[in-house]
Amino acid sequence: MRWTAILWLCLALPWPGIPAAAAEGLTPRVRALHVRAGPGTEHPVVDLAVRGDRLDPRERRDGWLLVRNARTRRIGWVRARYLRPLPPPSPPRQSPSTAQSGSQPTGTGRKGTRKAPGLPPRAASRALRPAPAVPESRPHGPPGSFIPLLTLRLHMEPLDAAVLMRKEADDTSTFPARVRLEDGTTARARIAVLGSSSRHVRKRSLLLYLEPGHRWHGQRRIALDGLGTDPSLVREWLAWHLFAALGVPGPRVHYVRLFINGRYQGLYLFTEWVDAELLARRGLASGGRLYQPRDATYCGDLRPPFDARRLQHCWHLPDGKAAREALARLGRSLAAARVETFDAFLATHFHPETVLDWLAVNVLLDDGDTYNKNYFLYREPAGRWAVIPWDYDLSFGRNWDPYLPYPRNLFNDRFQYYYPPESGAANPLKEKTLRNPRLRDWIFRRLRHLLGLHREPGAPAYGWFTPAAMQRRLDRLEHTLRRAALADPRLGLTAARWHEALEAIADFTARRRAYLREILDGATPWDPDRATWDPAQAPPPPPLPHHLHRKGRAGPGEEETLLTAPGWGLVVAGLALTEGEAPAPVSAELDAGPPAAVPPGQDPEACIRRTWFVTATAPRRTVRARLSFEYLEENAHRHEKGSRVKEPGLRLWAFDGVRWQPMPTRVNTLSNVLRTLGPVRLAPQHMLRFVACSGKTP
Template sequence: MLKHKLIRLAATACAVMLAPMIAYSATDHEFKEGHFHYSDEALANARKDVKMVDINVSMNGTDARVLFLKDPNDKSTFAADFSIEGERFEGRIKSFGSSTRAMKKKSIILKIKGEKWKGYKNISLNSMGSDGSMMRAWMAWELMRDMGMVVPETYYARLNINGEFIGYFLYIEWLGGRFLERNGYGAATEFYQATDATYCGDFRHSHEVDNCWTKLAPQGDDKSSMKSFASAVRSAPMETFDKFVAQNFDDDSLVNWIVTNTLVSNGDTYNKNYFMAKSDKTKKWRVIPWDYDLTFGQSFDMFVKFPESLFNERFQYYYTPDLGVFNPMKAKTLLNETLKAQFYAKLKHLIGKEKNGPEKTFGWFSPTVMHARVENLAHVLEAGQVKQKYGARSPESYDEQYDAVSHFGLARPFYLESNLFSTFEWSYRNTEQMKEYVAFTQGKDLFPGYLEKKADEAPSSKLAKASDVKKIKADIAPVGEAKKGLDEHEFMAKLLEKPFTGRNASVSSDDSLVVFDPGYGYFLTRLDFKSSYKVADFQAEAEGFKPPTYIFEGTSPDQCIQRSWVLFSRIPSLNIKADIMLEYFDEHSQKNELGGIKNEHAVNLWVHKGEAWMPLMTEVNQKSNTLKTYDFNLQAGRIYRFIACAAPESKLYSKPVGR
């Protein structure tokens, strides 16, 4: 078995090719890409014109100042006149917010008196205050819309109040009767919203419907239909959950929801931030997703207080599909073989591995298409961040933000491919959520004979006690070969005797190369070559979460990123110049490689080529946690060791991201 694993590991580490990803570029360009593919239609769609609506508001000057100063939970409104796409309205204006209430830039609601705009009296303008790039929610809605999901209309709005530019906002269609009507639902359609609470709308407990679901339509307090559905979700066997989904859900809304959350790394859902609609025609349910600002690498820090827990400079792209709280719908989808196959097929199509769907979405989430989309949006949105009245950013800060989104688009497909479709396939059965699922179901779904065999030992309550859970877990054999308690990734790390390592090759048709760890799926380096070559074959290694073993004299290891890198060419005759990008981890306050570094912009790379340490001019992105040096000479036969430290010389060699 070990021999076979090593053979598969070697095969996985073979040549993969990625086209040039020139960060900070101000031009549109197409990359030659050999690892993830995409359709011409998907690339053209990423470069399409971005709709921007002008909204001009006239109101009392004092009211205009107070609007962004008062607590957004204050329900008071102010009189105002609106001009929207040339149409004039009278009404009221107010600020609102939930998690964004601590930010200067509040979200806004325009309440129209009399005539409606596009059939709506309420115009919701999301401030995007939690997203420094202003791209994340828009891209998530675009992805779901292109997948054919029922989601609200969204487009950007340029807001001016009394002739003063306030900023760019995201118009999100009001989810109510008009939304249902526009999507073909009748007047008797039932529409529910999950309560915004930590544990609520996740269908775990029988009493949760009254407390956790607000009925929006039709009017009335009768929630019997939702209660029946919640009970059926909990009791439906995992083995036949695909049949339950076919009988109770319209189209692929459940699987598509999980696919979207997996791609954009959204964990702030499954217990809140979604709606459920039951058609009065088909009598089936549909998931209506909601709230996608904390995605595309935005990292929640559970170890600090609000608002820093949500609004921080942390970043990640390495969460598996079980991200977010436990929900029986998600659990049974990921454990049912038929639904899991659908889930995997959709992911492969969207990242550009299998052309098993529409042209428009083939490679929608490939690095090439994602980079083109981010560059396109950056041209449109930069002025909104730099010049907006509340919460403005510097041009350098905005460059960091949108470049971090671009890095997510590069790294996420590699991570998903490595973890879901490669040497050690990710298994939901081996996760912490799986243990919670076993406790929730007492093993009935996964191991139908287990509880019958242990009937006398089974607890009488619906949820197992901690001791019972421990016993159940102990009795269940791990999937695959037993490895003395190590999971698949830990086993491979032991096998390689290094935390992260990878090797990739490219041919002369390409001028960029990404090296990633084939087991963890972590990005190791990107080489943007400056001259042609016949074959490039590089190996990269990273020792993470520990001080560099070797440093230059006079520097404390605590003032260095707690990671070091090794890079070398495996082609004896290759001498080439390249831009080199490396990364480090800063996921949250308890999991990062910052050591004692307080200012990441003070860090620069140092290289040892066999003689002495030399500093390198370094471009630092503290948002995506990437370090880049330009025009580096890579000579065959040399091993290059890199460290990143904040030494006194750093201010001469380090600079923030720019374009």
């Protein structure tokens, strides 16, 4: 009895380092605070404390407090710096009607609905809020536009569901859930946050493990990409459908609307789990072993050394010493293989089409976020290897910025289309394939086929990467996903912003196609023997030219003619003649650097550091055309924006030699493309000068 009294006396005294008011209880300084099983972020989350909860301290250790949450009655550890003394309760305010009839019973609200005591109104209703209206997946839009949407319904404890979407990036804990299967029955599952860098965005990717004996759409492991790193929501879908069209072994993907406890959680991309069973269904020999580079170490590049310690550090390896030694033998064989005979090496050790199509698609989509991670190797029992692609959110122009801190270096609005075919991390499999003349010729034939430049007999997906085909694909996706995407509670998309992101995909397609065509035709030199250039590493590549010039013929119609500079492959200007006009010769130039002259009243620092010049070169013929120009924003050190540029307010100005004229302009701030809203009159042999500024029009 005496020891019990001493214990209660100790708990009642103020704790060292804790405000004296803590004897009356503490509460989070922030809206919500994780409560963990131990004093450290490596321990799983066991509770969620919200602002206003009373937390009674029990113990202090290394900046953490053991507390008891009076609302949930759970005990766990929280960071002490996120706590403050609980303010004294305010005296109740009674309305006249309350004073006459008495207060409402505790725990009920209007019409007797349940309330969570101690929670702020917004947090209290979050777990009990009804689901927003989300459309069923019915066909709508033009014929052929429908892409099926799956629906996945889960049931979880409300607190677990709230914690799941707020877990810290390094939290690997799981929660129980029940999954509704296709036949209407339910199965038990565990759910966790999936991914590496994507854990830092507001909308997390998720992974469900169904109990043995149950599957959802053929899968026991359900991987749901939250699409929180891609404002267009379509990059991964497009990449996987291209691989499927080429017959490359790999996962199939489907869009999914996720509901937890009846509440709509948003649009996800369901990606089949990559394992030996899946790859056997895709035509590879069953019973093989799967190897995956570790995403966080950036060293799964098949380069030496191949000792056990480095292999364990760089790869997720199958169990057993023999599996590790097989990868080491492959690495040593790659290092010893000669470029001149690498086509024979590839045919002996690999399924060569898996390597060649992987490289061709990476070149096409400008995906350099691989070669040291973001792919799998599959070894069949007979010893042949296959490459399995993975992770294409940093493609279609999205760019890593090495000058920004993590994770902003990944999640930004940087854009480019002009990285050469060898860009990306060093990897002997990539480098020796591109340097071997026969293998390089195969990849270039495949690229011409996909770009719609020359058909390969018997090859699939001809013209897959043309602007017209891509636009039709984007229209289908926009019609199908629009309502579910805009209702997503965590993405916060607006219709205008999403349309801009989809248009950036189309802009990339047209410009990447023009750039690669210059390389394939030999107009822009490319040396496969030069050292691999990794755009993720500083210092920056050599500077771009200060002056570019291109003559060409502009044609009518919706698809604009892009004038690319010989030797560089960069777009100088885009023109689309008005309907009914015959093709016309034109000339376009650009000067990089601060404009030599700007319109009256415009701040030079609010202007793009480029000047464009366009001329109709046919004598005695006036041309009317819609124009487009682009500016550079590759990374924080390599861009052409003045220090006071406000991108949404950019407007083109035209100077005819006498006066400046503002042009109605539409700007895509993701692809950095400026477009005139109407046709511009180009007089014969008369040059127009253009600049872009974001100052107010006088």
